[in-house]
Amino acid sequence: MRWQTLDRENCSLARTLAVVGDRWTLLVLRDCFLRVRRFEDFEASLKIARRVLAERLALLVEEGILVKRPYQDRPVRYEYRLTEKGLELYPALISLVHWGDKHYAGKSGPPLIHRHRTCGHDFRSALTCSECGEALDARAVEVRPGAAAKPAAPIPANHIRSRTAATP
């Protein structure tokens, strides 16, 4: 599978990964949430190759996850900030971080602690059902194909063949 074509897959995870699903991109986003904004700061923080960083930032901007805007003129210098769409990746990121905290932190505990400003407590993230508010886990979830899953009855003449296996 070519990753460029992944965004045409009929699966929301595949389409998401086509955009943010590469290690560097996720680490760049982590830095964004930690208020890193400038090219050189990303580079220093991540020790990423400059070419790769430039490419990733450009993609994130193109996808509307970051905005690039000048923070000074003469000479013009840019910073990258999360858009609303970018901020919405927070649940996914924090879930990965907390999973890492749980399974890979040393004895001295996690390297970063997250505090909920509103209630004032350190927290772990919890996944809940948007409808009933209960905590969710994988076993309590049932999946069925939506309208957009492999075309059921009326297939447009020139429609791309869909695959036989279920593709979320």
Add this chain to the structure above:
Amino acid sequence: MRWQTLDRENCSLARTLAVVGDRWTLLVLRDCFLRVRRFEDFEASLKIARRVLAERLALLVEEGILVKRPYQDRPVRYEYRLTEKGLELYPALISLVHWGDKHYAGKSGPPLIHRHRTCGHDFRSALTCSECGEALDARAVEVRPGAAAKPAAPIPANHIRSRTAATP
């Protein structure tokens, strides 16, 4: 940065990504949550190169995210199943899926619909604070270094130099 060494980074996200943070691995896990269990089924569903699939499955087993066990003898055949640790990745996965649903679904809606068995409703995932139960977003969260963040006072003699930038 070499990805093999990433698990030694002092950042839970980096350590997590060292294990699951590659596109194929995340898609393999998606399939696991959709109850795909056999080598050939993963291959057919993902159209992944067999060598890469074998490698990824082996890593996931080694990390205790999947277990490999025979489902028949004569000839012995194996299946891969999520462990408890693997199941705990669900929040991260479903958050990525729902983000994709929101931003990349076509007009006919998302390809898969998730239903909460307990309450019977189709849902979106919601991130809440484990302490107060309120919905969480990135702006309501404050971060501070934990005990494990770059060694503060007493540095063991042979300790690896820590980096200057903040690494969550």
Add this chain to the structure above:
DNA sequence: CCAAGTAAGTCTTGATTTAAGACTTTGTCA
């Protein structure tokens, strides 16, 4: 018995991607 089939891999080869670091551009400051 022999041939074909199946599941789960391994191996080989050529194409992509990445890492590392030098180089470029535009402007400031001493």
Add this chain to the structure above:
DNA sequence: TGACAAAGTCTTAAATCAAGACTTACTTGG
């Protein structure tokens, strides 16, 4: 004028991946 800074771009060698042929061990049909 020379040194410095930020934000890139370019080059080349090394690592990783894709595609598909090959392997192993056992079953089933003729």
